[in-house]
Amino acid sequence: MSMTRREFLKRSAVAAATASFSTLIARANQQEKVRVGVIGTGAQGQNLLRQLMSMPSAEVVAVCDIYAPNRIRAIELTQFRAQGYSDYRALLERKDIEAVIIATPLHLHAPMTIDALQAGKHVFCEKAIAYSIDEARQMAQTAQRTGKILQIGHQRHYNDTYHQAYWLIKEGAIGKITHVRVLWHRNNSWRRPVPDPKFERLLNWRLYKDYSHGLLTELASHQLDVVNWFLGALPISVMGYGGIDYWKDGREVYDNVELIFNYPGGVRVMYTSITTNAYDGYGEWFFGDKGTIVLTNETSGLLFRERNAEKLEWEDDANIVQVDGRRAVVIEPTPTRRAPQRGEQLAQQGQRNAYYAELEHFLQCVRTGEQPKCTAADALPALTCVLGAKTAIETGAVYEFKPEEFRIG
Numbered sequence: 001m002s003m004t005r006r007e008f009l010k011r012s013a014v015a016a017a018t019a020s021f022s023t024l025i026a027r028a029n030q031q032e033k034v035r036v037g038v039i040g041t042g043a044q045g046q047n048l049l050r051q052l053m054s055m056p057s058a059e060v061v062a063v064c065d066i067y068a069p070n071r072i073r074a075i076e077l078t079q080f081r082a083q084g085y086s087d088y089r090a091l092l093e094r095k096d097i098e099a100v101i102i103a104t105p106l107h108l109h110a111p112m113t114i115d116a117l118q119a120g121k122h123v124f125c126e127k128a129i130a131y132s133i134d135e136a137r138q139m140a141q142t143a144q145r146t147g148k149i150l151q152i153g154h155q156r157h158y159n160d161t162y163h164q165a166y167w168l169i170k171e172g173a174i175g176k177i178t179h180v181r182v183l184w185h186r187n188n189s190w191r192r193p194v195p196d197p198k199f200e201r202l203l204n205w206r207l208y209k210d211y212s213h214g215l216l217t218e219l220a221s222h223q224l225d226v227v228n229w230f231l232g233a234l235p236i237s238v239m240g241y242g243g244i245d246y247w248k249d250g251r252e253v254y255d256n257v258e259l260i261f262n263y264p265g266g267v268r269v270m271y272t273s274i275t276t277n278a279y280d281g282y283g284e285w286f287f288g289d290k291g292t293i294v295l296t297n298e299t300s301g302l303l304f305r306e307r308n309a310e311k312l313e314w315e316d317d318a319n320i321v322q323v324d325g326r327r328a329v330v331i332e333p334t335p336t337r338r339a340p341q342r343g344e345q346l347a348q349q350g351q352r353n354a355y356y357a358e359l360e361h362f363l364q365c366v367r368t369g370e371q372p373k374c375t376a377a378d379a380l381p382a383l384t385c386v387l388g389a390k391t392a393i394e395t396g397a398v399y400e401f402k403p404e405e406f407r408i409g
Contacts, residue, residue, distance in 0.1 A: 034363045037062035037097045037121075039088045039112060040104035041074035042203075044126060048101055048153075049077050051356045057363045062097060064088045067202060088112055092119040099149075099366050101359075102126060105205040106212045110135035113150065117142045122149040124362045128221040128386065129379040131213075133405060136383055140376035140408045149365045151358070151372035152379035154225045156298070158357035160333030165286075165293050165301050166230055168331065173303060173312065175290030180227055180269040182285070184219045187278040189247050190255075207251035214253025215242075215273040216386040223284055225382035226295075227261075227269055230286060234381055235261040235269070235388075237400045242393040246276050259389045271389075293331070298354060301331035381406045 034057060038049050041063050052058045063074040064085040075084045085091045092100070092115060099122040102112050110130045116123050123143070129152045130136040143150035156162045169177070192203045205211035206218050228234055238261045242254035256276070261269040283296035290309040295301040304326055305312070312318075319330040352360070358374075365372050384405045392399035 033057055033059040034366050035059050035061050035096055035098050036101060036363075037064065037091045037094070037099075038074065038082075038101045038103070039064045039091065039116075040102060040108075040126075041065040041070045042067070042103070045070070045101070045103035046074060046077060047355060048103055048126075048359060049074055051353075051359050052101070053077060054356070055360060055363070057360065057367075062091045062094060064091045067199070089115065092116055092121065097121060099124065099363070103153075106217055107131045107205075107210065110139055113139045114142045117146045117148050117150065120146070120148070122362075122366045124151045124153060124359065126153040127225075127379060128217040128383050129376060130383065131217075133380070133384060133387065136376060136380050137408055140380075143376060149362070149369075149372065150376055151362045151365065152374045152376060153358060154222065154374045154379055154382065155354040155358045156222070156226050157229070157373040157378070158361065159298055159354040161299060161301055161331060162226065162295065164331050164333060165295060168293060168303060169230055169286065169288075173291060173305075174286060174288030174293055175306075175309070177231065177267060177286055177288045179267065179287040180231070180285065181287070182223045182227060182269065182271045182283070183280055184215075184223065184273045184282050185278055185280045186275055188275065189249065190275055191247075191249065191251075204251075207253055209252045212253065213386060213390055214251075215255075215257050215275075216390055217383070219273050220257070220259075220271060220386050220389070221382045224261075224269075224271065224385045225379070226284060228381050228385070231263060231267065233264050233267070234403075234406050235263050235385060235401055237262045237398050238385070238389045238392050239398045240389050240393045254393070257389070257393065259392075261385070261389075294328075295331075299333075303329040303331055305329075377408045380408055 036052060036058050038045055038060060041049065049060065052060050060078050060082050062085060063071060063078065063082045065071040065074065066086050071084045071086065075082055091097065100116045102109060102123060102125040104112060106128060109125050113123050113125050130139060139150060191207065194200050194203050201208055206214060212218060238259055240257060240259040242257040244251060244255055247255045256274040257272065259271040263269060281296065283294065286293045289306070291303060291305040293301060293303055302323060315329065321328055321330055362372060384401065388399045388401055
């Protein structure tokens, strides 16, 4: 089913109007700001904290980190308005805190989330959802039992460019998808500087098995979440390779992984993450029999059409660029055209980054009781994918997924 020019333009206008209306409704329901505590104020925690500090709907009243420099920096980011804690349980004892943001190492996601929910707090927890599938299920069950919001931070669910790409796929712009290529390549050790050896595992937790599954949970889970979402399907099996082949520095997790997932209908998904070469960088390529969608950053993408594909009805009004001699449509949050209308220009200028958008909606869910776009049930499949891949690498055999592994209950 092809999308007409009118439908293509209308979808973007409706999306922008819906977002604006949702924001107005949220603010109308806010007699007062949501009082928030942030647990884990390392690099990602500070990123989320900066977003919260710019929101009219949030009041950050407490921050927590066991590493003093991170805790002090977080207090500074709140302009010294928030109280600092080294023990998250003391933060949870505060009756005035309604919601908490958890941005700690992976192995702490489940115990901290469960404690927070049981303390009567709504929870936004970073991805991957948990260290194990059982832990993820316990988180979901606790949220259901307590009646509190639990949102998982797969922020691409709140990224307008990804939503635009998703609808192009749904409307048949690239035809039947047969292959997907996903990668996250860098040329660095992924190691953080440590001022004292006693802080090695605390600051470089991503490199040790007790705290993380390395590239699989910290990077691959982001992108496999997108693959499952865009395909509307879950993998049947996976095979893979990985090793500690370059960075001989005491790490316990792989410094490179290469995976092949088999999805229903013969769709193959190839995933690689390496730490020795950054040439290809980061991206997702969706290959269909009528075209290809390329997403290599979070603010725009490209749609390439196959030469034998019929012309899209709205194509003449799209923003067209030449890339390596190939004609491509630019995928943007609201499509850029040769003569955009004034209302659409304003909608484009009002776009927020995905971190802001996901936190803003979390606070809205706290106030209204609606469900977030990425619940525990939505986040579990990405974790299942990477843990199945880990088993495939460790055993040297194809891992066959069981349907129940992707379900919360």
